[in-house]
Amino acid sequence: MTTEDKGTGKLELVATKTFAPYNEMYKxxxxxxxxxxxxxxxxxxxxxAEGRMTISIYET
Structure with missing residues (x-):
């Protein structure tokens, strides 16, 4: 991401990880x-739909 992109409201996906459901992961x-x-x-x-959860990390 260039310095020109900063502040444009765009999110850059950094990483994702999928795992078994954990009811309190939202916390x-x-x-x-x-x-x-x-x-x-x-x-x-x-x-x-299968119940798996995916956490995503974004950089602003």
Missing amino acids: VVDYLNKTLKEKQVIFGLTKD
Whole structure:
């Protein structure tokens, strides 16, 4: 990401990891987002049709 891209609202996907369902994973993602927002990273969480969860890490 160039310095020109910074501040454009674009998110750059850094990494993803898929794992078995964990009911309280949303709390972990919320904690990470609140704690690391100053580091310009955002965490996302999705659940697919089979129930697997995927955590995504984005850089702003």
